Amino acid sequence: MRADRLVATLLLMQARGRVTAAELASELEISVATARRDLEALSTAGIPVYPQPGRNGGWSLLGGARTDLSGLTATEAQALFLLVGPAAAIAPEAKAALRKLVRALPESFRGDAEAAAEAVVIDPAGWGELDKARPVVVNDLQHAVVRRLKVRLSYAGRRGAPPSERLVDPLGLVAKDDVWYLIAGTERGQRTFRVDRVLEATVTDRPAERPDDFDLSVAWARVVDEMEQNRSLLAATVVMQERHLWVMQDRLGRHCEVLDSPGNGLVKIRVTAPSPLMIAQHLAGWGGSIEVLDPPSVQAELARLGGELVSRYGNDRARSEAAR
Incomplete structure (x- = not known):
């Protein structure tokens, strides 16, 4: 007997007040016999669930008993389905569970909950990449x-x-x-x-x-x-154009901190990384549009990288221009 199905049964009974075995079977996509066994199991386990015979009978929670699992506010229900919705798009089990949970919510919550579940899609693959399977x-x-x-x-x-x-x-x-x-x-x-x-x-x-x-x-x-902290063992002070600051912050995240705005459209920032070489690698692509004030170790690594690039490509460019 599945615990998740019993929970869904309780949620439905709380939301509707009274259900029949046939209604429960239809909602949870199980047989009427299974639904009846679940209801009897809840009663046997001490849950205040009892049957009412007759034409308008069914199963009810005694005295309007409630379970904390469905004591959700409308806002909490939306937040829950915002989180579960993306998973349901890629996992059949999550999609089935989401469908059952929606049915178990009070009628007034369902529309917003369904909209929340469909509001977000998470695509883990980058542009030009195939979907990455979970290990x-x-x-x-x-x-x-x-x-x-x-x-x-x-x-x-x-x-x-x-x-x-x-x-x-x-x-x-x-x-x-x-x-x-x-x-x-x-x-x-x-x-x-x-x-x-x-x-x-x-x-x-x-x-x-x-x-x-x-x-x-x-x-x-x-x-x-x-x-x-391990990735922030070394810091460099850098001056750059303030209008380009967002690009640096986007690339480095918390490893780019604004220190001062000296004016003239410039901004002074602090860039951190584990080593001088790693800081230099982050900054080399900016060329002469930035200035590294300190430390000397980062300046030396930038000079070395620049020398390597000139050595590899400078002569080729000179020969290309001479050939013209």
């Missing part, structure tokens, strides 16, 4: 997270190092910029694994340990903060 191993890891089972990972080493074997407690999965990450508990504390480096994942039958206060969004926020 197969993600399904196994997701199963382990939901079932709270330990997973044995074969994890690729860095820079050609041999793979390592690790037994972890999977806590949650995060997809960021088409890259999947697994947050898991290990003997050395909580760790983050890139799923594309997981060579093999074996779900065991051993129960996983999960901290009572674990919150995936909070844990991921800590991971992001740590990674961004």
